[in-house]
Amino acid sequence: METDNKLEKEAMKVSVVSIIVNIALSLLKLLAGILAKSGAMISDAVHSASDVFSTFVVIIGVKLAGKQPDKEHPYGHERLECVASVILAVVLAGTGIGIGVKGVQKIAGSQTGKLVVPGALALVAAVVSIIAKELMYHYTKRTAVKINSGALMADAWHHRSDALSSIGSFAGILGARMGLPVLDPLASVIICVFIEKAALEIFIDAVNKMIDRSCSDDTVTKMQEVILDTEGVLGIDELKTRLFGAKIYVEVEIRMDPGKTLVEAHDTAEMVHDMIEKTFPEVKHCMVHVNPDIPD
Incomplete structure (x- = not known):
C-alpha cells in the first residue's frame, strides 16, 4: 500500500x-x-x-x-x-x-x-x-x-x-x-x-x-524463471496472466514432489506467490495451485 x-x-x-x-x-x-x-x-x-x-x-x-x-x-x-x-x-x-x-x-x-x-x-x-x-x-x-x-x-x-x-x-x-x-x-x-x-x-x-489480454511474452518468460528458481518447484503445468487496468493477475499451477506434506506444499506455494509479487510490483494478485509430480 x-x-x-x-x-x-x-x-x-x-x-x-x-x-x-x-x-x-x-x-x-x-x-x-x-x-x-x-x-x-x-x-x-x-x-x-x-x-x-x-x-x-x-x-x-x-x-x-x-x-x-x-x-x-x-x-x-x-x-x-x-x-x-x-x-x-x-x-x-x-x-x-x-x-x-x-x-x-x-x-x-x-x-x-x-x-x-x-x-x-x-x-x-x-x-x-x-x-x-x-x-x-x-x-x-x-x-x-x-x-x-x-x-x-x-x-x-x-x-x-x-x-x-x-x-x-x-x-x-x-x-x-x-x-x-x-x-x-x-x-x-x-x-x-x-x-x-x-x-x-x-x-x-x-x-x-x-478484455483480459495476457502480459507480453518477455514478462511471462521472466515469471517462469522466477517460479522455477523457487526451491521445491519441479515444473510449471500452466501459467496464465491477465491485464486488469494497470495491474496484473497471475494464475500458476506448479508441480511438486507428491511425498511432500501439505504444510511443505503450502510453504512452497507461498514462496512462489511472494516472489512473483515482489519481483513484479505491477502484479496485484498471484494465485498458486500445487499439482503432484506423478510420472506418466
Whole structure:
C-alpha cells in the first residue's frame, strides 16, 4: 500500500509539471498564432490544450483506479483508468478531426483565394515548443522507468509526438514564409494525423487492458524463471496472466514432489506467490495451485 502511494505521488508530480508546461505552451502558441496569422500554430496550440485535458483525465482515472476494493467491487477499480483512457481517446480523435478539416478547408480555399503568410513570431513559438516538449519527454520517461509506470511511459511518448508535431508546424510556417503559403494549413493536416495516431494508440491500449489480454511474452518468460528458481518447484503445468487496468493477475499451477506434506506444499506455494509479487510490483494478485509430480 505504501509503495502504491509513493508511485502515485511520483506520477502526480510529473502530471502537475506536464499540466503547467502545456498550459504555458498553449497560451504562447495561441498568442503567436493569432499575432502571426498562422493556422498551423493555432492548431498546435489546440493540440497542447488537448494535452492538458488529457493529463486531467489520466489523473482522475488513476485516482479512481486506486480506490480500495469494496462490497460491490471486490476486485478493485483498476479498470476505471481504462474507461478514462477510452473517453480521452474519443475526445482527442474529435479534436484532431476538427483541426484536419479546418486545414483541408484552407487548402481548398487557396485555389480561389489568397492565403496569409504567417509572421516570424510563429517560428519562434514553434522552436520553443520543440525544445520544451523534448525536455518533457526525457523528464517523463526517466520517471516512468524509475517507478515502472506504463501510463507515464505512454505520456512520455506523447510529449515526443508533440515535439514532432511542432517540427511539422515549424516546417509549414517556414515554407509559407519562403513563398509556399499552402504549407501552413498543410502542417495543420499533419498535426491532425499525429493526434489521430495518439488517440488510436490510447484506445487500443485501454481496450487490451479491459478484455483480459495476457502480459507480453518477455514478462511471462521472466515469471517462469522466477517460479522455477523457487526451491521445491519441479515444473510449471500452466501459467496464465491477465491485464486488469494497470495491474496484473497471475494464475500458476506448479508441480511438486507428491511425498511432500501439505504444510511443505503450502510453504512452497507461498514462496512462489511472494516472489512473483515482489519481483513484479505491477502484479496485484498471484494465485498458486500445487499439482503432484506423478510420472506418466
